[in-house]
Amino acid sequence: MTGGDVRQWTPAGWCVLFSCDVISYGDARRTDEVQEFLREGMYRALEASFTHVGIPFGDLYLEDRGDGVISAVPAEHDPALLVTAVFDGMKVRVKRRNRLASEVAQMRLRAAVHLGVARYDGRGLVGTDVNHLCRLLDAPAFKDAIRDSDAPVALIASERFYDDVIRKDIGVIDVEEYHRLHVSFKETSCPAWIRIPPTTSIPTPP
Structure with a gap:
């Protein structure tokens, strides 16, 4: 899968919100070809990780954001999966991909999760909870921490x-x-919780 908007289901209420982007995507050393390669790697890691835990990628609302994606997961799926099996799957797949990539094409991902209300207005996701998710992902304190x-x-x-x-x-x-x-960014000032796993040897997923 190479990206694009998936519209088989669109949110209109309570859902699990998830977003991620490629760290330092716009690095001046990264040519258009490298950026395309990074996007492809990000989408492949996401699709494989969600599918492996029983959440079909087509079940998600997915909105492309250039260097990342924002998505909504239907409420019937267990939100704990996003911070356990999905997160761990992404970690394994990104690390495995990086073993085969050049230095300038090394990929790291920053991800955010939230529970809230979102609505698709015909153009994209809207709602204060969507805004909150984006503020968390882009928070300078989070970027500093990693x-x-x-x-x-x-x-x-x-x-x-x-x-x-x-x-x-x-x-x-x-x-x-x-x-x-503590996150303080634009109109947002609130506590949040971060997980930055140590870099260790990770087994290849099945």
Whole structure:
């Protein structure tokens, strides 16, 4: 899959919101060809990771954002999957891809998750919860936190997602891997929770 908008389902209420982008996508060393290669790698990692856990990629609302995507997942899917199997699958696949990529084409992803209300207005996603998700992903504090890390994927979760999913899912999610971070960006000032995994040897997924 190479990207584009998927419109088999469009959100009109409560859903799981997810976004990710390629870190340093606009680096001056990255030619158009490299950027296209990065986008292809991002989409492949996303599609494989969602599909592997039983969430068909066609079930998602997916909106292309150039260097990333914003998506909505129907509420019937377990939101815990996004911060467990989907996240871990992305991490494995990005790391495996980077073993075969040149230095300038090395890919790292920044991801955000939130629970809220979203609506498709015929052109794209709208809603205050959509805005909140985007503020989390783009927050300077989040970017600062991952600047010195070489983790293939880093995650920021909204306080609502943390309280309703991460903190309550003891036994499946390792809460100790999350650290509190204050986000202050544009109209947003709030706590959030980040997970930046250490760079370790990761097994190849089935």
